[in-house]
Amino acid sequence: MYRYMSLARKTDERTWLLNRAGKIPFVISCQGHEAAQVGAGFALDTEKDWLCPYYRDMGLVMVMGQTAQDYLLSSFAKAEDPNSGGRQMPGHFGDHRYRILTGSSPVTTQMVHATGIAYAGKLDKKDFVVLTTCGEGSANQGDLHEAMNFAGVHKLPVIFMVQNNQYAISVPLEKQVAGGSIAARGAGYGMPGISVDGNDPLEVYRAVKEAVERGRRGEGPTLVETVSYRLVPHSSDDDDRTYRSREEVDEAKKKDSLFQYRGYLLDHGLLTEESDEQIQAEIKKEVDAATDYAEKAAYPDPSEIDKYVFAE
16 A cells, blocks of 8 residues: 555656656646545455546556556657547546546546446446545536435445545635535435545545445445545646645645555554665656656657547
């Protein structure tokens, strides 16, 4: 878990550097979400379960099988980008190799798709569950409510995970979510609603694992709310200084899941300073190699602009 969290963070940090250097056009960050994403990913069976992610889910797609090189190929919009062949902006994940459903720009549409996959699996008597995620801001879209209602009625093996990072771009939680709790909505759709510390990968793992097992037993869907904080601006085009103070962000950084989990592993003798240095060195080497490869890779051939769009 710690290695995946660190890899996601280092890959994310590299894309910010590339963006500021004018080499890639856009970054949509996972910083602050790594614990929730990796903890949830470890609760899945990566050989058979499905993922319908949202745009921040780098940690989740890495646990499912994608690499730093895959992500950077997407960031550079190169032909080898496994998500879209260089045709989509970063964060639009989709990879048939790992049962990652292709996402689209309208937020929360993936929740309805996830419910459809779960329904098809139930009809075909397939043994898989579907995990789908979104942010707490987009959880106010009608798609999530329709998806949860259908999943609740039909007792589908789908987990709805809402990554509550306190801000819908610039809008704080208290101005977008009546009652302040996403988890409380579960009861209205006939499913458990659970809120967990999104900075603790083990807590997220426990909650999602229980939801997975519940789905496999035919007991229906679960709503999981992970509460954390978005440590950087909404995207590389956002200036978060206009709507939140530096003091607030600095305070949140003290609870950074990477630091907290590193401390936990050190305290329990599961990590040493030396082994951590080795992990970080390996990750730096991996991200450096991925950056070099992606930067030199070929762009899509303009003559294939219609590919994946029309009936070809």
